[in-house]
Amino acid sequence: MxxxxxxxxxxxxxxxxxxxxxxxxxxxxxxxxxxxxxxxxxxxxxxxxxxxxxxxxxxxxxxxxxxxxxxxxxxxxxxxxxxxxxxxxxxxxxxxxxxxxxxxxxxxxxxxxxxxxxxxxxxxxxxxxxxxxxxxxxxxxxxxxxxxxxxxxxxxxxxxxxxxxxxxxxxxxxxxxxxxxxxxxxxxxxxxxxxxxxxTTSGGSGGSGGSGGSGGSGGSGGSGGSGGSGGSEGGITPVSDALFLPLSLSAQIGLAGLGQPVQTFGYAVNGINIENMFDEGYYLATNPDVKAAVAAGVVESGYVHFLVAGLSEGREPFQFYDEDFYLANNADVAAAVQSGVLASGLQHFLLSGHEEDRNPSALFDSSDYLLNNPDVKAAVDSGAISSAFEHFANSGLAEGRLGGLLFDEGYYLANNADIAKAVTEGLLGSGWEHFVAFGQTENRDPSAGFDQNVYLALHGDVAAAVTSGLIKSAFYHYATFGIAEGRAI
Known part of the structure; x- marks a missing residue:
């Protein structure tokens, strides 16, 4: 290998x-x-x-x-x-x-x-x-x-x-x-x-995030959000106009200097191309000090800051890595960071954690990803790639594959007998196909990890926008805007 x-x-x-x-x-x-x-x-x-x-x-x-x-x-x-x-x-x-x-x-x-x-x-x-x-x-x-x-x-x-x-x-x-x-x-x-x-083989749990893998067929992929206008909807300012924008696109909508070109450098860590898992807009939105430095011309871009300092500081490059989540679910890594052996949980995750099937956040579940993507599982099993996350970061996101939490095909079919019947009879290609077209506006939940009613109750501005028809569903808002804004679910 x-x-x-x-x-x-x-x-x-x-x-x-x-x-x-x-x-x-x-x-x-x-x-x-x-x-x-x-x-x-x-x-x-x-x-x-x-x-x-x-x-x-x-x-x-x-x-x-x-x-x-x-x-x-x-x-x-x-x-x-x-x-x-x-x-x-x-x-x-x-x-x-x-x-x-x-x-x-x-x-x-x-x-x-x-x-x-x-x-x-x-x-x-x-x-x-x-x-x-x-x-x-x-x-x-x-x-x-x-x-x-x-x-x-x-x-x-x-x-x-x-x-x-x-x-x-x-x-x-x-x-x-x-x-x-x-x-x-x-x-x-x-x-x-x-x-x-x-x-030694690292200990610690793989993280408790994700939907728990309730079975089901290999999901049909698709992005978590269906686009977004890139403007303002009902007073809600989007950070990004998609569930995830790789660096080549996100640099163009950076919150400091629209259209500012950003060098990519071809930087990789342990098989993962960092530029593929870096969202410039998200990074600047969640790191106001970096945003200010970019606006002042002190730092060329959020991406440059991340390579020079943010990676070792454990700053989150995109919404699918959560430093607090990773340390909370991996006590051995937290201890190593506390003692100074490791600079951050992110350093551990990139160097070995993803190969050990540790989950980087509540938005990505390695087991679910392999379950819903049998081609990826076969590639991991054969040694062609080292982990589910490596595939997700390097190509799965660009292909519209989901990380496991936002939509769970098995959960959706198990909790919607009418949809399961239609899929079995060939009237629908998958539960995901129904959810995108109809289910989200019918207030059906996409997974055990995301409850549309709870999200609307937590965020009154989103509820008002959905009620007025400015946003099609709670799910649509969360996938398109809420993740990057750090909204609770």
Whole structure:
């Protein structure tokens, strides 16, 4: 199964003879899996590695010849091209330069690599910038994050992990391994790693949100809201004109600077493209300090703020992640955040939580999503994708698939016998088809998690707008406006 960024962590680096480096597997690696290690630098300008030079630069291909358990340490001796676990082959000539170099782990072709981890030991700054051809320098690849799956030991010939954290889940160990404060480095001595790791499976419940998965057929998808005018309805100002707008669209309706272009950077964390799960309008509406900074020109956009600070602060990128919900339903993560091992619940969720089927909010239920989308379940089961949420964020939202709470096909059919009969007889394609066309205006509830009467009772302005015909239903308001406004249900 292909690896994700941060699935391995470096524990040792030495460019003084004998050159060597070591890494620890933070996930189980199946026999036959390959990881490439190169000492060529990375250029963000060219979006590629530097040129391979047979005299000083090259690439190792490490192959797991047996199943490698999480916690296993693999040491590669660069001078002798030897390895203690698995096998290696070499193209070019890997040689760690004592004046500064780097190692970047990746999978796939050199031209379109999937970057997994990196360590840099060049220059006074943690990483270089504007690298083009110098193979001893390296930009921090945009696909990796320093402190999460990349580390710089700042122009030291040798270094080793000497931190006290040796047991924990993948996210806990990542946070420790990629923290320079947990490393001992030297230009003269050769620190070595001498410990062992125990990688645990994270505990904690998957979260109590969602409809509980009441069975039913694979729902027919469709968006939670049917559009929206983008203007004002009955005195209610929309934050977004759809249930969710990916960055490419939401940046155009940002509350500060309409039409302001926003760079996307192609940033990804553990298989999830962040720009696909970021709603500029929602972020600015829920973070007034950022909104003010954008309006003042201090920050280019909410998205830039999120990448620089918001992600580590646990700020919510869109309505399907709720930091308070995640910490409340995952006591182990909350404890790690409280102790400083993790920066935020969001950091944990992106790095490993979604792969552990932990729910990010009351609006997304992994079990429901897989139940209602058998094609996604098959892809997760086969290892083609790592989680229900990865699919939801990267493509499910754009395809109009629901996260599990707003509409539950099984619940709707079980509580509306007339609709179930019509679906069985082929008069309707699905309960969702009926609900969108008729059910929501008939005040039928879409799921156990959303009661239209309760929503109207909580929000008098919405009730008035529905009564006057300005809004078709409580459900329509919540899906189109209420989620982004943070309305209670």
């Amino acid at each position: 292909p690896l994700n960024p941060g699935d391995i962590g470096f524990v040792q680096y030495s460019s003084d003879a004998p050159d060597n480096f070591a890494f620890v597997a933070l996930v189980n690696i199946t026999a036959g899996e390959e990881i490439k290690f190169t000492d060529r630098g990375w250029s963000n300008t060219n979006n590629s590695f530097g040129p391979s030079e047979s005299t000083s630069e090259g690439t190792y291909v490490w192959t797991a010849t047996v199943n490698v358990s999480a916690g296993t340490i693999v040491t590669i001796d660069v001078d002798t091209d030897a390895v203690d676990v698995g096998t290696i082959s070499e193209s070019g000539n890997v040689s760690l330069n004592g004046n500064g170099d780097q190692i970047i782990a990746f999978q796939g072709p050199d031209g379109t690599p999937t970057l997994i981890a990196a360590i840099n030991a060049e220059g006074a700054d943690p990483w270089q910038t504007g690298v083009t051809t110098n193979t001893f320098d390296s930009d921090l690849p945009t696909a990796l994050t320093d402190g999460i799956n990349a580390i710089s030991i700042v122009e030291e010939d040798n270094g080793a992990y000497t931190g006290g954290v040796l047991t924990g889940d993948k996210t806990t160990l990542q946070a420790a391994l990629f923290d320079i404060n947990n490393w001992t480095t030297s230009d003269t001595a050769k620190p070595t790693f001498t410990g062992s790791f125990t990688v």
